[in-house]
Amino acid sequence: MNITKEELKHIANLSNLYFSDEELxxxxxxxxxxxxxxxxxxxxxxxxxEITTSILGEYNIFRKDEVKExxxxxxxxxxxxxxxxxxxxxxxxxx
Amino acid sequence: xxYEVVIGLEVHAELATKTKIFCGCSTQFGGEPNTHCCPVCTxxxxxxxxxxxxxxxxxxxxxxxxxxxxxxxxxxxxxxYFYPDLPKAYQISQYDLPLCKNGHLEIDxxxxxxxxxxxxIHIEEDAxxxxxxxxxxxxxxxxxxxxxxxIEIVSEPDMRSxxxxxxxxxxxxxxxxxxxxxxxxxxxxxxxxxxxxSIRPKGETKFGTRTETKNLNSFKAITRAIEFEIxxxxxxxENGEEIIQETRRWDDDRGIGYAMRGxxxxxxxxxxxxxDLALIKLSAEYINNIRENLPELPDSRKQKYINELGLPEYxxxxxxxxxxxxxxxxxxTKYCDNAKSISNWIMGDLLRILTEKELExxxxxxxxLAKLVVMIDSGKISSAIAKKVFEDMFETGENxxxxxxxxGLVQISDEGAIKEIxxxxxxxxxxxIIDFKAGKDKALGFLVGQAMKESRGKAxxxxxxKMFLEELNK
Ligand SMILES: [Zn+2]
Numbered sequence: 001m002n003i004t005k006e007e008l009k010h011i012a013n014l015s016n017l018y019f020s021d022e023e024l025x026x027x028x029x030x031x032x033x034x035x036x037x038x039x040x041x042x043x044x045x046x047x048x049x050e051i052t053t054s055i056l057g058e059y060n061i062f063r064k065d066e067v068k069e070x071x072x073x074x075x076x077x078x079x080x081x082x083x084x085x086x087x088x089x090x091x092x093x094x095x
Numbered sequence: 096x097x098y099e100v101v102i103g104l105e106v107h108a109e110l111a112t113k114t115k116i117f118c119g120c121s122t123q124f125g126g127e128p129n130t131h132c133c134p135v136c137t138x139x140x141x142x143x144x145x146x147x148x149x150x151x152x153x154x155x156x157x158x159x160x161x162x163x164x165x166x167x168x169x170x171x172x173x174x175x176y177f178y179p180d181l182p183k184a185y186q187i188s189q190y191d192l193p194l195c196k197n198g199h200l201e202i203d204x205x206x207x208x209x210x211x212x213x214x215x216i217h218i219e220e221d222a223x224x225x226x227x228x229x230x231x232x233x234x235x236x237x238x239x240x241x242x243x244x245x246i247e248i249v250s251e252p253d254m255r256s257x258x259x260x261x262x263x264x265x266x267x268x269x270x271x272x273x274x275x276x277x278x279x280x281x282x283x284x285x286x287x288x289x290x291x292x293s294i295r296p297k298g299e300t301k302f303g304t305r306t307e308t309k310n311l312n313s314f315k316a317i318t319r320a321i322e323f324e325i326x327x328x329x330x331x332x333e334n335g336e337e338i339i340q341e342t343r344r345w346d347d348d349r350g351i352g353y354a355m356r357g358x359x360x361x362x363x364x365x366x367x368x369x370x371d372l373a374l375i376k377l378s379a380e381y382i383n384n385i386r387e388n389l390p391e392l393p394d395s396r397k398q399k400y401i402n403e404l405g406l407p408e409y410x411x412x413x414x415x416x417x418x419x420x421x422x423x424x425x426x427x428t429k430y431c432d433n434a435k436s437i438s439n440w441i442m443g444d445l446l447r448i449l450t451e452k453e454l455e456x457x458x459x460x461x462x463x464l465a466k467l468v469v470m471i472d473s474g475k476i477s478s479a480i481a482k483k484v485f486e487d488m489f490e491t492g493e494n495x496x497x498x499x500x501x502x503g504l505v506q507i508s509d510e511g512a513i514k515e516i517x518x519x520x521x522x523x524x525x526x527x528i529i530d531f532k533a534g535k536d537k538a539l540g541f542l543v544g545q546a547m548k549e550s551r552g553k554a555x556x557x558x559x560x561k562m563f564l565e566e567l568n569k
Contacts, residue, residue: 014363016177052368053170053192059374062148065112068119071133084228086128087235090179 003032096333097297100325101305102260102290103252106267107245108277109221109285110153116220116244117144117187124283128226128237136242138182143371146171150244151194151375153276154218155385157246158195160270160392161213165382169194169375171218174364179236180222188247190366193217194375200270201394202262203412211263212251221245240284246277252291252302257321261314264288265416269393272418280455287312290321293338294328303328304338308345308352320345323352396421404434410442420446423461430465437468444482448489458492467495479552480504508555510562516554517562520546531567539563 008028012019019027073086082089115122118135134142158165172190198213223241225234248267254260268286271277279286293305308324311317323345328338342355393415400411415421420441427437445457445464467484470476476484476499484495484504491498499505507513520542521528530538539560546559 010363014175014365054368054374055370056373059376061145061373062151063114063117063119063145065114065147065149066119067114067121068133070120070131073127073129073132076129076132076134076137084231084235085226086130087226087237088129089228089231089233089235091233 003028003035098294098325098329098332099297099299100255100321101252101293101295101302102254102256102321103305104248104250104254104260104263104291105289106248106250106264107221107287107289108157108248108267108271108279110150110244110246111275111277112147112149112153112244114147115242116147116150116218117242120242122243124280124285126239128235129239131239132241136182137238138184138241144187144369146372146375147244150218151377152385153244153274154194154216154246155377155382156274156276156389157248157271158198158216159382159386159389160274161195161198161200161216161248161267163195163198163213163216165195165377166192167377167379167382168192169377171369171372171375172366173369174219174366176364178222179234180225180241182223182238182241186220186222187369187372188219188366189217200263200266202259202266204256204258204262206408209253209259211253211259214249214251216246216248219245219247252293252305257318257325260288260290260321261318264314264317266393269416269418273390273392273396275390281312281314284312288317290317290324292321292324292328294325294332304340306338306341306343306354308343311345313347316345316347319347319350320352323350327352393418393421400424400434400438404428404438406434406438410438413446414438414441419456423457423464426461427465427468430462431468433468433472436472437464440464440468440485444485448486452489459488463488463493463495470495470499474506474508474555475499476504476506477552477554477556479547480506483552504553506555507550507553508558510558513554513558513562516546516549517559517566520549521563521566528567539567 005024005028008024008031009019011031012027077083077086077088080088109122112122114120115131115136118133120131120133120136123131129137135144155165169189169192171187173185174188174190175185177184193215195216196214198216199210200213201208201210203209221240221243223236223238225236228235250263254263264286268279268281271279271286277285281287288311290308290311291305292308293303295301295303306324306328308320311320324343331338339354343352344355345352397408397411397415400406400415401408406414413420414424424434424437424441428434431437441464448454449457467481467488471478471481480499484498487493487498487502488495507516524542524545527538527542531542542563543556543559546554546563547556
């Protein structure tokens with residue numbers, strides 16, 4: 001299974017990644033072999049096997065609707081590269 | 096050429112739970128930025144979400160009230176996209192196994208009833224809020240709203256006009272208010288709609304290319320954005336242009352819609368089951384229990400008003416369209432049997448003043464409206480005075496009986512006092528007497544008007560009328 005450069009560009013775009021021409025060349029090949037490897041799985045006969053919707057095998061893990069104390073704002077903002085007025089400061093958003 | 100408009104809506108409603116969907120942070124609106132936050136709702140690596148049980152219950156309530164099938168097996172999925180208000184870079188939503196499917200609602204536009212199909216209702220988390228940074232030119236992110244539970248109600252493309260779309264959203268709002276699962280405050284963003292719209296030549300059965308206008312948060316914006324988009328698409332088609340499938344925004348201040356930049360249009364969300372969350376399996380008993388305990392819904396209350404209280408359908412529609420008004424009406428009719436008159440006051444002056452003053456709530460007790468009606472019915476005050484008292488109640492919130500006593504507004508129904516006024520008015524208006532005797536009936540109205548003025552609105556108009564006739568016919 002071959003991935004085209006266009007497909008790889010699209011996937012990179014969705015992940016906010018930008019590649020140089022050489023990188024694009026290299027990753028297109030790499031990605032093709034990853035997909036090829038994953039495609040091995042489709043050789044397995046899955047007739048009659050239910051679609052996996054959870055890997056936990058657990059269900060109905062709920063929480064009561066009770067308010068817990070929130071975190072100290074300063075702790076939450078500790079890793080923010082920049083902050084202002086108690087908020088995370090980010091570059092201009094386009095859109 | 097004549098065109099048909101095809102509209103489908105995605106309505107988002109914030110649920111009125113105390114806490115967020117996956118953590119115990121408060122959902123209260125208007126807190127200081129980032130003070131209702133924790134590692135889960137700010138998307139810190141390794142933090143684990145745990146589903147709030149009320150979110151499931153509220154979504155099922157909404158589903159049942161909108162005639163949906165409730166799915167006993169459901170799961171939650173990740174919807175992946177980058178936006179700074181979404182700290183995890185994915186939104187936990189539901190993809191192929193939503194909680195509710197295949198519902199419908201009946202809407203009423205100018206007496207025309209129509210069913211609108213509901214494809215699905217699913218649960219998901221809200222995103223944070225971007226605030227404009229006045230100094231830096233960038234943006235400031237407040238995550239108080241991140242992880243607040245939402246239901247998304249997706250309709251079939253069954254609407255054909257902005258009026259139908261508006262009626263549909265109004266119906267959803269009323270139902271959610273009656274269920275008390277959402278406060279539906281549109282100006283706070285807790286109810287908002289995305290509009291999918293396309294046009295096609297009348298008679299055509301295939302759909303045209305649709306656009307999606309996102310995040311409309313008032314009835315006015317919904318109506319205007321739809322009208323704008325219909326006009327834009329028709330003009331484009333008439334000019335031989337092709338409609339491009341795109342996401343659009345609506346600028347309510349400028350009254351225009353515009354396309355968002357291309358990149359974000361890549362609707363490739365790569366959904367997959369959220370591995371941090373367990374499946375949802377609901378027993379028939381659990382669902383039935385919710386069904387049996389649903390509160391009364393707008394339609395049944397409307398029928399009651401029409402059949403038992405004799406209200407016109409139009410009035411019943413408007414009053415039951417808002418839970419606040421319907422509750423106010425019900426409470427007022429406990430203190431006064433004249434339901435029609437209570438309804439008239441609500442439909443008339445009350446709604447007018449609420450709109451004028453942009454109020455969400457009536458500032459006085461329903462009992463006070465009942466007292467006002469009782470005073471009119473018993474002849475204690477005239478309806479002209481009642482209007483003034485009513486305005487006063489809006490200002491002060493006071494008991495109308497107190498207002499009437501304090502301001503001396505009791506209607507003059509004493510024969511002697513009325514006669515005194517009548518004689519005085521006749522003495523001052525000899526020409527009117529001549530006119531009346533010459534057969535000009537209008538003169539009587541004029542005299543009564545003068546007498547009302549003389550008594551500053553307090554004289555009983557029926558008695559005035561009667562006494563003028565007596566005197567004039569002497
Ligand atoms: Zn939290």
